[in-house]
Amino acid sequence: MITATDLTCTFRNLSGRHPVTPLRGVSHTFPDSHVTYVLGLNGTGKSTLLRLLCGVRRPTSGRVLVDGPAPGAPDSPDAPGRVTGMFLDTTAVHPGHTGRRHLRWLAAASGLDAAEADRRLTQVGLDAVATDTVSGYSLGMLQRLGIAGALLGDPRNVVLDEPLNGLDIAGVLWLRRLLRDLADSGRCVIVASHHLAEVEKTADSVLLLEAGRVAASGTVAEVRGEHASLEDAVVTLVPRSAGSAEVRR
Template sequence: MTDIVLSGLSKRFGAISAVRDLTCSMTAGVTGFLGPNGAGKTTTLRLLLGLVRPTAGTATIGGRRYLDLPEPRRVVGALLDATGFHPGRTARQHLTISAAQSGLPASRVAPVLDRVALTGAADRRVRGYSLGMRQRLGLATALLGDPEVLILDEPGNGLDPAGLAWLRGLLRDLGAEGRTVVVSSHVLAEVQQIADRVVILGEGELRHAGPLDEPAGLEETFLRLTGGVA
């Protein structure tokens, strides 16, 4: 089991305080990582992945900063943007190159293609992929190292209703396997169906962390905690 622990995590960009004294933990299962636009979600995920440095505090995965993990792709898989693929490569080529760059065996390519239901389109060039197919390829890339932790930003973007149903099943299965799955999303109805717990941010601050056991439901609770109308 690999836990994510944020302790006093803060980040300022000049005069703007994007994240303020964020302290919480995320454990095995599915955690919905929520907040309105500008709440600090993306900044927090980037801090966790070592893409920006904190102003104060720490973000650790299994007790280590991401940058200190000896084989990070075997511990953490991330999907932050499903648009950064070379359009002239096929999905199989993209995954094979990504595996080689990360020191992962090429034998991982076929299983992840199958897990995200892209085997039939694996030899098509990515330029012909829909947004939903690119999301699946992003998920496959995140899964290449068979990681214990998955950090996914809007993984359902571009998926049709059948695709969303498939994604719900995949995320539930990954959480049931004992992985720590963090899903950032604005689609609260989807999160409510898959999350074991939620972390809610508002204006860079923690508003809730833990199981959502309030009878009001996720949407009403989210709006109340983040200053919306409910």
């Protein structure tokens, strides 16, 4: 379980622009045994929230609790497995490494053995390209590799940023099953996505962000309400969804 309390994140002015505050007082509990999708327009703070939940970035104010201790705190010695497995960026790979080397390197950094890396490679269906260099991977292959990295060490919480992008239909069906299995085995699964049709099929819960604040949260049925689809509900809850070509801060 991951609990966010009153999270605010401000990026300071590094390039002559005004400071940006993508998150403004976000509170939410991401329960175990649920697939929770984080939704919202471009630039509305989804990736920033995921980074804070994983402890990759610290909030300007507010608090994140992961199964008790704050992210970044060392596991207690008897804690079973890793705390949070994350996949936040398909570009976070060395292009000259093979898929197997990349995963073994990640495993070693987490104190895990090469066999665990190889198991995850098999689990995500990349055995056939394990010895190819990552620079030759398609987007779908990179997504699978990133997901394998998140699964290393069998973590209790799994956080994935837009893992559906670039997956073919076989990949989408595979990921759907994987997320369900992870949640059914008691894990807290958090996924950012723009694919509302898939979210409607597979989410236990959704958290809709708008301009850095929580616009809606609950089960799909609760957020959909009287609307015909989740997409209709989102367009109503976030009026600027309706056909604007402009990205806003």
